[in-house]
Amino acid sequence: MPEGDTIYRTARAMQGVLAGKVVTGFETGLALLARVNDDAPVIGRVIDRVEARGKWCLVFFSGDLMLATHMLMSGSWHLYRTGERWRMGMSRMRVAISVEGWQAVAFNVPIAEFHTARTLGRDKRIAGLGIDVLSPEYSVEGGVGALARYGAEHPEAEVGVVLLNQRVMAGLGNMYKSEVAFAAGVNPFRAMRTLTPGEMERLAEFSARYMRANVVDGKGDGIVTYGGNRRTTRAMDREERLWVYRRQGQECRRCGATVMMRKQGEQARSTYWCAECQPWVGDVRVEGRSK
Ligand SMILES: [Zn+2]
Numbered sequence: 001m002p003e004g005d006t007i008y009r010t011a012r013a014m015q016g017v018l019a020g021k022v023v024t025g026f027e028t029g030l031a032l033l034a035r036v037n038d039d040a041p042v043i044g045r046v047i048d049r050v051e052a053r054g055k056w057c058l059v060f061f062s063g064d065l066m067l068a069t070h071m072l073m074s075g076s077w078h079l080y081r082t083g084e085r086w087r088m089g090m091s092r093m094r095v096a097i098s099v100e101g102w103q104a105v106a107f108n109v110p111i112a113e114f115h116t117a118r119t120l121g122r123d124k125r126i127a128g129l130g131i132d133v134l135s136p137e138y139s140v141e142g143g144v145g146a147l148a149r150y151g152a153e154h155p156e157a158e159v160g161v162v163l164l165n166q167r168v169m170a171g172l173g174n175m176y177k178s179e180v181a182f183a184a185g186v187n188p189f190r191a192m193r194t195l196t197p198g199e200m201e202r203l204a205e206f207s208a209r210y211m212r213a214n215v216v217d218g219k220g221d222g223i224v225t226y227g228g229n230r231r232t233t234r235a236m237d238r239e240e241r242l243w244v245y246r247r248q249g250q251e252c253r254r255c256g257a258t259v260m261m262r263k264q265g266e267q268a269r270s271t272y273w274c275a276e277c278q279p280w281v282g283d284v285r286v287e288g289r290s291k
Helices: 004-018 031-039 117-122 140-153 159-164 174-184 197-217
Strands: 025-028 047-053 056-061 065-070 076-081 093-099 102-107 111-115 259-264 269-274
Touching: 004 047, 004 056, 004 076, 004 093, 004 102, 004 197, 025 031, 031 111, 065 093, 065 117, 111 117, 140 159, 140 197, 159 174, 159 197, 159 269, 174 197, 174 269
Parallel strands: none
Antiparallel strands: 025 093, 047 056, 056 065, 065 111, 076 102, 093 102, 259 269
């Protein structure tokens, strides 16, 4: 699944070439979109802005129309110069938007919908998203508040599952979930009620720090969390730059213990951790809390 930073970069690139331009072409293989386009044509509208919100990419057109696409596992947006050959087959195209000089093409997006401001506000999947770790409004305090509120309502929820819950904090995917928990020194299988305020703060802080670092990096594969002496070079495998993700059975880069992996949550997502650096805390009385 694309992580939020990938979608954020995509939206930023699209914003750069599409914003302020008049739509000159609109194609779609999706019947519902085609029908809306027949009633209220996209061609001739101005693209106001392109935004990432969690795993959603939102394209806002003039005249109260917005295209929402969700990437899920396989979807992607490509930007091409006019006339440039697509790198995926026509059969995978779901939406293609042309402006002067450029074409933005969505391939394999499993969800693509038009919205107005009114329907967007009512849509719980988008409007119900938690604070986006990549948004300019995000702060560590805001992240801690989101985690604390959710933890108070769901004290038994496991940290690794909560980090992936887009309604708590939006943006983290499965890879960053493990990396953030490692950096914060928190065992991802612990219950929310066992977290100290300091641990919540570290989770909130590393969530934003890792995601932002990869957005600033600017290139598609710049995923780096491991800050040791083998720090990033482009020649390295992606796994070489990470603390624990996909490193089960290998030595922890910090302490030398063996990195573990276990499936977690209803969706059985792989979670990686070091039992030494992220010790198990089963049942503690957290100071200042009655539970
Ligand atoms: Zn370790």
